[in-house]
Structures are given as C-alpha cells and as structure tokens.
Amino acid sequence: MISGAHVILYSQDAEADRDFIRDVLDLPGVDAGGGWLVFRLPPAEVAVHPTDGPPRHGFFLMCDDLDSQLSGFRAQGVEIIGPVSEQRWGRLAAIRLPSGAELPLYEPHHPTAHSR
Structure with a gap:
C-alpha cells in the first residue's frame, strides 16, 4: 500500500530554500539526519496531464484564498512573480524562493481530491 508521496525540489541554494519553507511557508519538518530537513506537506493530490513535449513534473501549492495568501507573503517580504492569472481551473500566481526558483x-x- 502506498503510504505517502515524497516531493523533491532541486535548488541552487538548498539551505536558503529550506529556511524559507520552514520560516515563511511555516511547514513543520523533521531532521532526517545530519541537519537534512524534510517537511510535512498539506494534503496532496496528483494529476496526469497530456503533453506534446518531453515528459516533465510540476509542483504547485494550493490555497483556499489566493489574495489573502499573497497579501501575507507580501507582508513577509516575499516576491510575488507577476500578476494573478485567471485560468479555467483556478487562479494562479507564483512566488520567488531565495534560490531564485519560482514556486x-x-x-x-x-473539485479537489485531497479533501475526500
């Protein structure tokens, strides 16, 4: 039986991004050994989308109120990348991690599967 999922974000400044995940995103974590932090994620879901290009994977955080979440991030000095875009499936934004990567x-x- 599958008991969970392990998501990996590759980073050019892993320590700064780990600090951001812990301190700004406020995700609890554990030390997996030697200071290697692994964070608990909120409930999750997986979707499979068709592509005409090479296969790739994506990681998106979900929130109930995007405007409120972005306001909280702005108050913490987090860079919001571009304006919110309206998609047929939801409202989309991105934030900048300390490494420069977009999240x-x-x-x-x-309908979401994670709350069923």
Missing part, C-alpha cells in the same frame, strides 16, 4: 500556487476552481 507556483493556486486557488483551485475544480
């Missing part, structure tokens, strides 16, 4: 987040307008 997308969205407010879904579709």
